[in-house]
Amino acid sequence: MTSTHDDHVGGERSSPPAVELIGITKHFGQIVACDRVNLTLRRGQIHGVLGENGAGKSTLMKVLIGLVLPDAGEVRLHGRTVQITDPVNASAHGIAMVHQHFSLVEALTVWENVALGDVGRLDHRHIRRRVGEISEHYGLHINPDDRIADLPAGMRQRVEIIKCLRRDPEVLVFDEPTSVLSPSESEFLFAALRRVVTEGGKAVALVSHKLPEILSVTDEVTIMRDGRVVQSGSTGGTHASALAKAMVGRSVVLRREHAAFGVIETDGDQPVPEVAAPRRPAATEPALRLIDLSAIGRDGRVLLGGLTLDVYPGEIVGVAGVEDNGQRTLGDVLSSLANIESGQVLVNGVEVATGKAGAMAKAGIAVIPEDRHDSGCVLDFTVAENLFIADPDRVSRRGLINMATMRAKATQLIEQFSINCTGPNAPMWSLSGGNQQRVVMARELSHSPKVLVAAQPTHGLDVGAIEYMSDQLRNAAVAGVGVLLISTELEEILDLSDRIVVIYNGRIIGEMPKSEVDIARLGLLMGGATSDATTTIGGSGD
Amino acid sequence: MPPQRSGVAVTETEAESATATSAQEVRPRSKLASTGEVIGLYAICLFGALAIAAALVEFASDKGSWTTVYTVILDGAVRKPGRWGLTLGVAAPILLVALGTTVSGRAGLVNIGQEGQLVIGAAFTAYVGTRIGGPGPLALVISLAMGVVGGAIWAGIAGALRFWRNVPEVLTTLLMGTVAANLVGWGLRHRSLLLAPPEGRANRNQVSQPFAADRHIPRVTLFGNDFPISILLAILLAIVVWLVLGRTVVGFRLRMLGRNARTAQRAGVDQKRYGIGAMLVSGGFAGLAGGVMLAGGDFGPYQLVADFGAGIGFAGLLAALVARQRALVIIFVAFLFAGLRTGSGFLRATGVSARIADVVQGTLVLAMLLPPAILYLRARRRAIAATSSRT
């Protein structure tokens, strides 16, 4: 996309920019989150802030909206230096943030949510009218009296945007806005965003780690790495490979790294080496068979609507899909955490009872859960205890735990999986996220599983940890484990899977082997369009 | 619907990635800061609690001063002849209740109806113990076992409702406390249930038939102090609870359930079985406490009366909370609380209301809640400061 405000890019302009962050520095302990970072946002422009997880982009944005106070540096709004002390203060200065995960209260209506965080008398007529006006003006189609609980993710994001726009901010910050959206919803979002920028004259900062998004939507881009700005300038003159290189700090060669940043090479200007030959199984019996799984939530919502899927030993099956389409329930069912209305789960041809504590684990299904704090580990236990959660019998005799054996075996696993901790007695909470993940991995793989379910395994991890994780999944598959990879990051799926299926509304609605991947069709499927109905969505396929 | 992650919560997960990369592990310095600081904090809170009670004596009452009050309580609790034996007798049921509370508490359940469970246990013991024949010791054991059953049933109802119908156990145990008191009061009005035969109760209503002498819990006399052997049983059980929770697979799974129910479920801990089991044990201990009170002799002449619980259930609950559910620490707290009770019996002579013992007990518990809360918050703040870094 070419910038409509080329004259701004050079920086020569009479009136000062909407926001200038100058020399922002922030330390957390010994870590430098931001090191003398400069960023300039101008009215009428979308400014991309690109970087890997941990590059410092979110900290920078938190400085801007007052969630983090910088150690050094200054913030200028329209040329005047200001102190932003907290979010309320930021809001008073006309800065608003649309959060990555929504800040909406489900039990309340749209207008009530929009009113949250305001001050002064609650005038519901006025708020309702304003919501209607903004919705109409930007074509958002939102009814102020709907309850949030009844709205899908895309609509919720629009409510989030209205919540920001209602206070008529001059600066809008979007933090990874598309992580919960389908491709078509993302397009709708960006179209609306463009209207907000051009018609409203707002300055927008778009934080993302997805290159295509940055390339197609932004006017200017700032790339951060290790807390520093490594490149900044107009988006127009740059291209994906250059951005990726700047972001990682070295030439991106391996496909897996490529994929990690959303560069899907289709034009072939850079060779993509094959990582491994397809490991299509010789085994005739699937390691895991899911037959017609149905589950209904407590509110009557369909969570799984007849999901059928086979995973053979030695293959990685990637389940692609937009967040909240049944992935979580699928993971829960395979973790014995949720029960099903109907259907069957078979491991090596033997049916496993669903919803029965520990049944899945016992049957040989290892799980790396989406949220390890939720169902992967016990933070208040020691590392050793966490390593034997599922099978304390291995370190006990006649019901008595042998502490010495437990410590010894734990020490072995700690070394084998290079878990960085002070020892087997270190409390789990004292470990970093990556190392906690390794503890989970060590435990799950040490039980020689038949099936490995990995739900969003790289979410929130940095490049090094992502690579480690990917290697582990591949190794498991090579060792003959059937791997089910559930992820909302399409790139991760494309990178690792031998076979890709798409989940939508709790059903598998499409499947393709890695060799026949068609990105456009995949995107449509994720948005819910089965191949014969592509026209109803339109837009993204070309 | 899964819980939404807020922007702030996301901060943490994302932030962890940053720490993972850095060669130097970021770890909160130490969960409990330095030992000296901790001891100091506890000392301050302890002092504050006692000072509040002292101030109450000094300024709100025209009788006695705080020094005499503390001296008298100490006399009544341990110093005067025969007193520490009495204190041991009172400590036994408090300790038992607290042990039960620890079991359910470690499983993540909040049982606050011990008083009711205790009374039901005492009623079961009274009913069976006055009706069955056979040799005394056997009858005693059977009736105490029935007390365990009674208390377990009462807590088990709350446990069952919690795990089958998702009714919060906090509320059911609380509400069932009053129900228990009323039920036992009703039973004490009916000859077919608990009421003693007319010849045995003079003109008192609502008393049960006293236990026959051969069914009393044996008492030991030591250095002029005389106490029931139930305190030894209770201490033994404290060690058992400590071992089971800390060293066995069952205890490991129970603690897992309490710390992270979903992880436990995946790891094969059946929530219903373990949860209801923990409630049964918890109520069983309270029921046993009731039986021990009845057959022990330190709480009236071996017979059940209305309001028999006398706040022992609450005292036990509070003891478990103060000891932060550590079985061995509970032994000392139970003795402390028992001492406050027996000691306050001596206050009558000074004219200061014996209720001051309740005040001391209450302020002590409140004060003991403070240090862990403060330390936890501080550790938490440090952890966030250390991890909410580059994202």
Add this chain to the structure above:
Amino acid sequence: MSNFFSALGDIFTNESLYRNAIIATVVLLFAASGEVVAEKAGTINISLEAMMLAGAYAAAVGQGRAGVWGGLGMAAIAGLVVAGVQANMSHRLSADQFVVGLVLNVLVLGIVGFLVGSNEPASHIVERTKVPVLAEVPLIGPALFDQPWVLYLVYPLVPAIWFLVYRTRWGLEVRAIGEDPNASDVSGLSVNKLRRQTIYLTGMVAGVGGGYFLYARSGRFEDSLIGGRGYIAIAAVIFGGWTLKGTVAGCVAFGLVGSLVLTIPSLGYQAIDPAFLAMAPNVVTIVAMTMFAKRVRQPAALARPFIRGLK
């Protein structure tokens, strides 16, 4: 059978049944109308009992020095003091709210018992004030409108609480933090501060309720005056499914039961043992929770402490 119906007729045409029922209902209403706000914000306030008891004692002491209004003022302050401990310990220091509540109940009972033992406050009863016309309605007229004037305070209180919760910004924020504290925090609400405020409100209203009960009942303070009514008020909130309307209905139902406990024996009927009537509110609440636990939606964050960064 006809005996049974004539007995029912006797009981339900008895004016004192309704008078006692209203007196019992109103004390529950004072406590529960504050409690429903606290619970909507996410706190189960076990110390309601302590707040009422402290209020009753302060009212007994206060009226001797500053009259009934002064007594009520002191009752509100006493309730507020208890609320201050509960609120700051559970929503500043994040100590377990049930533990704090229970301890407060024990502690306040101890303090009040100690104080009464040391110097007992004089008793004072507030005379009935008849509201003209309205009090002439048969059966329930006198019960509602020929009562000590302190009771009439509850009539504006309930609508005021409704307005506060459903029509003001503060009420909206309270409802939001009880449902999703994390999202509310991100929206710029101060979750724990708001929760503390709801507890302060509960404390003041419950304190006044305790004072009212003292004046309406006997005027003479005993430490058994409140006698578990705080717990019944909590039960009424749950029974009412966390709505104000339901809570009022729960209070009326439990008040009526409480009155039956007194009325039935006084009319010479022995059919139901008073013990069963006394436990009825609790049993009914447990049964209602069992039947509706899956259907009635409690505030999603009820009884969960909010610590930023923890889910």
